[in-house]
């Protein structure tokens with residue numbers, strides 16, 4: 001497959017043409033002023049317990065339920081573990097059990113003769129979950145994970161090729177220092193400084209500062225009525241820059257190409273899939289991740305929610321006088337994503353992902369890429 005034909009935006013000529021064609025539109029789809037943060041009160045009454053919520057209450061409230069806020073959890077009050085105090089499974093000759101009692105969770109594996117029991121240190125994931133364990137000053141990714149679809153334990157995605165030969169290997173996969181840094185940097189905040197793991201300052205999940213760097217300084221200054229240090233606005237990025245920003249963790253197109261990652265295992269890397277689609281025009285805000293997703297909110301599962309996003313380019317009504325419109329669908333007028341963004345089962349993943357390579361597909365068509 002030639003990269004430039006799969007991703008027209010990546011070809012220089014297409015990029016120049018497209019930027020000339022849509023340059024005039026830049027900015028026209030910016031969020032209206034009504035979307036500005038609700039300033040619940042004036043900054044004139046700074047209290048010791050000032051927080052982002054003092055001034056951005058709407059964002060803070062919705063973000064408290066967002067998946068990225070809970071990308072990592074500490075044992076103690078995890079809803080999955082609390083409601084499943086006794087999880088067990090047998091894989092080959094090993095029996096696993098995850099027990100939760102009085103706010104403490106342990107992970108055990110036994111081969112019948114010997115048993116290894118370790119405390120669960122960090123819980124990764126809000127839907128499925130994988131545990132990170134510590135043994136002899138090394139970190140391990142648990143060999144089994146919890147999957148909501150099975151309502152039970154199964155082999156951790158990515159580990160299905162490993163056949164454990166001893167109890168430690170059966171417990172988990174030892175993670176290198178480099179991989180550990182990345183895991184904690186994508187799922188938590190304040191856990192990495194340069195190339196050092198700083199677990200003493202770890203805050204589980206992504207907090208505001210993780211995406212809005214400088215926000216804490218802004219809060220401190222805002223308390224003294226100083227608004228000269230606002231964090232950089234993330235609203236002004238082009239679709240391509242948004243894709244790269246989200247791709248820090250959801251993986252960029254460049255990362256996937258550089259690593260020669262191919263096949264359905266990589267369907268979960270939405271920035272790469274989306275940028276491979278003919279729909280992707282790097283400076284058209286209608287195809288930005290933010291056109292379809294608000295990072296402060298829960299993911300919308302209703303296909304109809306996304307129709308207006310597609311119709312902004314493929315519909316009859318121009319969103320603005322100068323907007324370039326593209327061909328309409330000869331087949332249907334609603335639920336566009338149900339046919340054009342098919343669900344793809346991740347090998348060994350126990351959950352489907354949504355293919356962001358928007359395209360015409362027919363049953364039995366091979367998976368592209």
Ligand code: HEC
Nearest residue numbers: 036043051052054055208212215216219222223231233234
């Ligand atoms: C005392 C009030 C106050 C507090 C506390 C505060 N902010 Fe703000 N913030 C503002 C005001 C006012 C603006 C400018 C609003 C505008 O541009 O409409 C702003 C702007 C921002 C922006 C830029 C929005 C944009 O797109 O231009 C971000 C991001 C932000 N704040 C995040 C935070 C975070 C995160 C915290 C907590 C760590 C926080 N703020 C605490 C008042 C506050």
Ligand code: HEC
Nearest residue numbers: 067068070071125126127186187246248249289293295299
């Ligand atoms: C610092 C890393 C990081 C960045 C940056 C980031 N994400 Fe995420 N995102 C995650 C992680 C980790 C999860 C998994 C949360 C979970 O399910 O435990 C996630 C989950 C999500 C989900 C929910 C998926 C689901 O199945 O519920 C959406 C939607 C999402 N991210 C969109 C975005 C968008 C859009 C951006 C860019 C504006 C972005 N993310 C930037 C790390 C990140």
Ligand code: HEC
Nearest residue numbers: 124125126127128129130141175182183186248249250268
């Ligand atoms: C480059 C950033 C990155 C790294 C490194 C990373 N993750 Fe993730 N992880 C994500 C993102 C983004 C998602 C959400 C989308 C997805 O599932 O791919 C996610 C999803 C997950 C999920 C599924 C969440 C759910 O709700 O179903 C688990 C479990 C998980 N990661 C565990 C780990 C563990 C354990 C490590 C390290 C051994 C790790 N991740 C390393 C970014 C990362």
Ligand code: HEC
Nearest residue numbers: 035036037052056059060063206207208211234235290295
């Ligand atoms: C995963 C990354 C991410 C996290 C975490 C995050 N934001 Fe944002 N935030 C964004 C992006 C991207 C935008 C631009 C949204 C747009 O253009 O639609 C934004 C916009 C904003 C804005 C201005 C626009 C608006 O919606 O009012 C404010 C204020 C803000 N964020 C505050 C916060 C606060 C407070 C938190 C923590 C409670 C937070 N953000 C957490 C990515 C993030």
Ligand code: HEC
Nearest residue numbers: 243246250270271274287288289292300301309337353354
């Ligand atoms: C044109 C709309 C659209 C755009 C643009 C878009 N998404 Fe999505 N996204 C969807 C739909 C539809 C779903 C599936 C929702 C459902 O049914 O659960 C989804 C699901 C997701 C999920 C959940 C995991 C999965 O794959 O099912 C993540 C994470 C995500 N998107 C991230 C992103 C990121 C990052 C970008 C930008 C690179 C992006 N999306 C751009 C429509 C879009």
Ligand code: HEC
Nearest residue numbers: 278279284286287309310313326327336337340358359360
């Ligand atoms: C930024 C504008 C834009 C948005 C938003 C957009 N598209 Fe497209 N789409 C295009 C362009 C440009 C093409 C390629 C040129 C053409 O065929 O007219 C295209 C092509 C397509 C094709 C034909 C692809 C092929 O395989 O030949 C389908 C199907 C499609 N889009 C569906 C959708 C759906 C469904 C959505 C919403 C989830 C969507 N598009 C959102 C611009 C967009």
Ligand code: HEC
Nearest residue numbers: 307310311314327328329330331332333334335336339360
């Ligand atoms: C029931 C499945 C289904 C739904 C729902 C659906 N489409 Fe299609 N769409 C198709 C098929 C099949 C084709 C290919 C038709 C052909 O080649 O004759 C197609 C073709 C297209 C094309 C390419 C048109 C061309 O002339 O090249 C676009 C763009 C498109 N659809 C956009 C959309 C949008 C936007 C929506 C939602 C409003 C949508 N589709 C809903 C099945 C669907």
